[in-house]
Amino acid sequence: MLGMFKAMRTTLRHLPRKPITVQYPEERPALPERSRGLFRVVIDPVSGEPRCRACTLCETNCPVQVIRVNYESKYELPLPNAARVADARIDLQPPVDMKLLKPVLDDWREHGTGLIAVMQNTQEQYGYLPRAAICEISTQTGVSLSQIYGVASFYNQFRLSPIGKYVIDVCHGTACHVAGAPLITAALEEELGVDEGKTTKDMLFTLSSVACMGACSQAPVMRIGDETYGNLTPDRTRKIIRDAMAKVGAVKG
Amino acid sequence: MSDEHTTPTHDDTPQPATAPASDAPSDDRGEAQTGAGADARGETQAGAGADARGETRNVKVEPAGDGRFKVSVCAGTACVFAGSMAVHDAFVEEVKAAGLEDKVDVSIIGCHGLCSQSPVVVCSDDSFYGGLKPTDVAAVVEQHLKGGAPVEKLLYKDPATGEAVRDWHEIGFYKQQTRIALRNVGVIDPESLEECLARGGYEAARTCLTEKTPEWIIQHVTDSGVRGRGGAGFPTGVKWEFAHKSPGAEKYIICNADEGDPGAFMDCSILEGDPHAVIEGLLIGSYAIGAHEGYVYVRAEYPLAVKRLTQAIADAEARGFLGDDCFGSGWRFHLHIKLGAGAFVCGEETALIASIEGKRGMPRTRPPYPAVSGLWGKPTNINNVETLANIAWIINNGAEAYAALGAERSRGTKAFSLAGKIVNGGLAEVPMGSTLRHIIFDVGGGIKDGREFKAVQLGGPSGGCLPASLLDTPIDYESLAATGAIVGSGGMVVVDDQTCMVDLARFFLQFTQRESCGKCVPCRLGTKRMLEVLDRIMAGDGREEDLDLLEELSHYIIDGTLCALGGTAPNPVLTTLKYFREEYEAHVREKRCPAGKCKALITYYIDPEACTGCTLCAKKCPTNVISGEKKQPHVIDVAGCIKCDTCRQVCKFDAVKIRSGIAQTAEV
Ligand SMILES: Cc1cc2nc3c(=O)[nH]c(=O)nc-3n(C[C@H](O)[C@H](O)[C@H](O)COP(=O)(O)O)c2cc1C
Ligand code: SF4
Numbered sequence A: 001m002l003g004m005f006k007a008m009r010t011t012l013r014h015l016p017r018k019p020i021t022v023q024y025p026e027e028r029p030a031l032p033e034r035s036r037g038l039f040r041v042v043i044d045p046v047s048g049e050p051r052c053r054a055c056t057l058c059e060t061n062c063p064v065q066v067i068r069v070n071y072e073s074k075y076e077l078p079l080p081n082a083a084r085v086a087d088a089r090i091d092l093q094p095p096v097d098m099k100l101l102k103p104v105l106d107d108w109r110e111h112g113t114g115l116i117a118v119m120q121n122t123q124e125q126y127g128y129l130p131r132a133a134i135c136e137i138s139t140q141t142g143v144s145l146s147q148i149y150g151v152a153s154f155y156n157q158f159r160l161s162p163i164g165k166y167v168i169d170v171c172h173g174t175a176c177h178v179a180g181a182p183l184i185t186a187a188l189e190e191e192l193g194v195d196e197g198k199t200t201k202d203m204l205f206t207l208s209s210v211a212c213m214g215a216c217s218q219a220p221v222m223r224i225g226d227e228t229y230g231n232l233t234p235d236r237t238r239k240i241i242r243d244a245m246a247k248v249g250a251v252k253g
Numbered sequence B: 001m002s003d004e005h006t007t008p009t010h011d012d013t014p015q016p017a018t019a020p021a022s023d024a025p026s027d028d029r030g031e032a033q034t035g036a037g038a039d040a041r042g043e044t045q046a047g048a049g050a051d052a053r054g055e056t057r058n059v060k061v062e063p064a065g066d067g068r069f070k071v072s073v074c075a076g077t078a079c080v081f082a083g084s085m086a087v088h089d090a091f092v093e094e095v096k097a098a099g100l101e102d103k104v105d106v107s108i109i110g111c112h113g114l115c116s117q118s119p120v121v122v123c124s125d126d127s128f129y130g131g132l133k134p135t136d137v138a139a140v141v142e143q144h145l146k147g148g149a150p151v152e153k154l155l156y157k158d159p160a161t162g163e164a165v166r167d168w169h170e171i172g173f174y175k176q177q178t179r180i181a182l183r184n185v186g187v188i189d190p191e192s193l194e195e196c197l198a199r200g201g202y203e204a205a206r207t208c209l210t211e212k213t214p215e216w217i218i219q220h221v222t223d224s225g226v227r228g229r230g231g232a233g234f235p236t237g238v239k240w241e242f243a244h245k246s247p248g249a250e251k252y253i254i255c256n257a258d259e260g261d262p263g264a265f266m267d268c269s270i271l272e273g274d275p276h277a278v279i280e281g282l283l284i285g286s287y288a289i290g291a292h293e294g295y296v297y298v299r300a301e302y303p304l305a306v307k308r309l310t311q312a313i314a315d316a317e318a319r320g321f322l323g324d325d326c327f328g329s330g331w332r333f334h335l336h337i338k339l340g341a342g343a344f345v346c347g348e349e350t351a352l353i354a355s356i357e358g359k360r361g362m363p364r365t366r367p368p369y370p371a372v373s374g375l376w377g378k379p380t381n382i383n384n385v386e387t388l389a390n391i392a393w394i395i396n397n398g399a400e401a402y403a404a405l406g407a408e409r410s411r412g413t414k415a416f417s418l419a420g421k422i423v424n425g426g427l428a429e430v431p432m433g434s435t436l437r438h439i440i441f442d443v444g445g446g447i448k449d450g451r452e453f454k455a456v457q458l459g460g461p462s463g464g465c466l467p468a469s470l471l472d473t474p475i476d477y478e479s480l481a482a483t484g485a486i487v488g489s490g491g492m493v494v495v496d497d498q499t500c501m502v503d504l505a506r507f508f509l510q511f512t513q514r515e516s517c518g519k520c521v522p523c524r525l526g527t528k529r530m531l532e533v534l535d536r537i538m539a540g541d542g543r544e545e546d547l548d549l550l551e552e553l554s555h556y557i558i559d560g561t562l563c564a565l566g567g568t569a570p571n572p573v574l575t576t577l578k579y580f581r582e583e584y585e586a587h588v589r590e591k592r593c594p595a596g597k598c599k600a601l602i603t604y605y606i607d608p609e610a611c612t613g614c615t616l617c618a619k620k621c622p623t624n625v626i627s628g629e630k631k632q633p634h635v636i637d638v639a640g641c642i643k644c645d646t647c648r649q650v651c652k653f654d655a656v657k658i659r660s661g662i663a664q665t666a667e668v
């Protein structure tokens, strides 16, 4: 009985007030500028075509998994055009020997190694993932280019541009960080004249970093090619890299 | 809600109503520290534990099967870095030259444990050589192998007394350990199946596959109380039972060897030192849950581990331990290796599964749990390397022996990798419930160079930093969670007063920021914003309200993320803010870095009293900003100094000092 009165009171109290809800879709509330509302595919005003290229990144990214991308190839460029674009893209990179890819794809056909393994093997052959090789993998395996690029850009291991002949891996694990790894990288950056993650212009050295190599008691550590160095100091690092550079005739920058 | 968040776990596998992990942790914690817990620990050391230790202490390098004297050179990663392969080759050569080949066998072992002494060489008479150089080998061969007397001056010296230790079992570091998961690591040649078999390898798997039922195994594993060593601490037996009961003819078992914590190397060492223990664990697990296919997901950054594992699998297949008819029992089990591609988040189980399927390694919502729908949509069980390495021991020695070790709800032992500013860096396995103090000071031998202990970082990017006042915290899942840190995978990095806690927190946050898969906005952008705040503080532009802002952002991130990477990412910041707030305040209010690390807040200077004018620093300075006459005190021109720390490291007289505070050009 009392409960009913309470409910009535709430109802009555609200009667004279302005309604909180609106009668959507007849009425539309003024939403804040940054409200995104429901998502839909954006139509390009110029061509009148959707801008979505069905790369499926939104599908993989959505935290609540409410996006499904069902697509068919509607946007195929006229064949000569598409071929020209693809060729132009491939021409941007130094030419690669496609024969190296054969054992990789054979292995995939025989043993059904997964996409990531195929890409790892490809990178083993070339040192990076050349666009031409990726196109070939896509054609042979039937996995779309956008998906291969999606995977390639996700994992730290994959590189999409050529790297130097010698890769310098400086460990930036916890123990090495505490023991001064940032100073080591700084010294190398100065000696090589390139930033971390970059390659010298003569394509000899690439300066990169890794997390713990499992040799923490030797911290800080680094690896140049197959050579390993432990207990580094900035001073020793400079000496090591100067010697290495002199040996192969590398120049700074 | 809040209760869940104060208990940061690496993961949350299905939690059945009966799972011990789902009890409110706060209730038992007090008890664990006072009453029953203490008893359990006491008993552990006296009673059953001693037996187990007796067994596990028996990690002798035994003479080679043919009775030859054995010289084992450590070929773990740290020792290889320190040049152990050259030492190995020198031994082979010298032994050959001395004509001792029929008396001496030179072989390799996985990480022996005391990596700070690397390269390590142990002999079958229990002598332990640390820091051997190839040039020392001739002396050892001459005097020890020929003459029979160890070379005193090259043996390990007790740091306290300076005396050579004759039997390495007496070294403090080893004396305090109980090795179960590491039972064969550093004992056998990891590339030889024979040595593994000689130490009882694959016996447990044979027994299980030919005589026992899956139910018996699961019961046994449940009774042992072993919990997942990958971070979450979920009871392994319960997990197996889920996978076992899950309907479906096709199931998978996966070993998670994607050790992503950037300061941990136990899983690496187990795979490098005793790959067969993991294979055996997987074999038993496959039979228990009914999986015919298995995967080991290994980081590609561990080439040595991959190589040894590949060979171990091939050896086991050749012997008929793996394959279509394991041990002639009719059980079919095939094991494959999958290489990770360098993404920390792939340690998370759903991301790991996506990665094996060849997709971007992004976690997904659970349920469905992998036990119901995992790899290729089939029931899948995922276990950590160390968890699996324990299984065979439990089957061989009984669940009771395992449960007798440890404290309260954390049973058995845990392997830790000790690193940082600690005397005995390396691999240690101790019963659960030991205190941090015990591990750091008794096993680890205290802090390097006699410096002051400042903090210990546990659990890597998901864990926290604990100060000296919490050194008596027992190591079990619940007690550590109460402090804000986690057991995690077992990485333990000790830091001294020269480490800036703000910098350390920033280091971990930067790591998680880079490794965030990008699915959740709070994780992807929130960590970035926190990083910017920390950068600001370290650059001397910190604002008074920044510390509260960091805390606020942390809670939003913890609340709003899908997987445990984001959910635990703020832990390093939160714990340092909690226990080392004054350091943050010094950065913000006084614009100085007490530890002398943050480049923007320090100035280098030379103490004129101490400087002898040796000119060394002036020669080494890359920017040539040090000047002074020979034999006269030198000076640094602060304006040009890039703070590379070279001068301080090269000065033999400790004359180069760091002043904490922004440079005042007037004072030099
Ligand atoms: C971001 C993240 C990283 C992880 N990294 C690892 C790892 O490197 N190794 C591991 O064994 N477990 C890792 N885990 C935990 C796994 O998700 C999972 O709990 C574990 O492999 C289960 O095995 P266990 O029950 O034997 O512990 C990680 C979890 C998260 C959320
Ligand atoms: S919390 Fe971070 S790592 Fe985990 S799913 Fe979300 S964005 Fe990815």
Ligand code: SF4
Residues within 6 Å of the ligand: B606, B610, B611, B612, B613, B614, B615, B616, B617, B618, B633, B634, B650, B651, B652, B653, B654, B655, B656
């Ligand atoms: S190295 Fe040390 S002692 Fe020598 S000149 Fe420099 S500050 Fe002085």
Ligand code: SF4
Residues within 6 Å of the ligand: B604, B620, B621, B622, B623, B624, B625, B626, B636, B640, B641, B642, B643, B644, B645, B646, B647, B648
């Ligand atoms: S810290 Fe580096 S740049 Fe500065 S004075 Fe010392 S050696 Fe020179």
Ligand code: FES
Residues within 6 Å of the ligand: A171, A172, A173, A174, A175, A176, A177, A211, A212, A213, A214, A215, A216, A217, A219, A220, A221, B262, B263, B264
């Ligand atoms: S942190 Fe560098 S090797 Fe472990």
Ligand code: FES
Residues within 6 Å of the ligand: B074, B075, B076, B077, B078, B079, B080, B110, B111, B112, B113, B114, B115, B116, B118, B119, B120, B426, B427
């Ligand atoms: S790697 Fe040799 S002792 Fe650890």
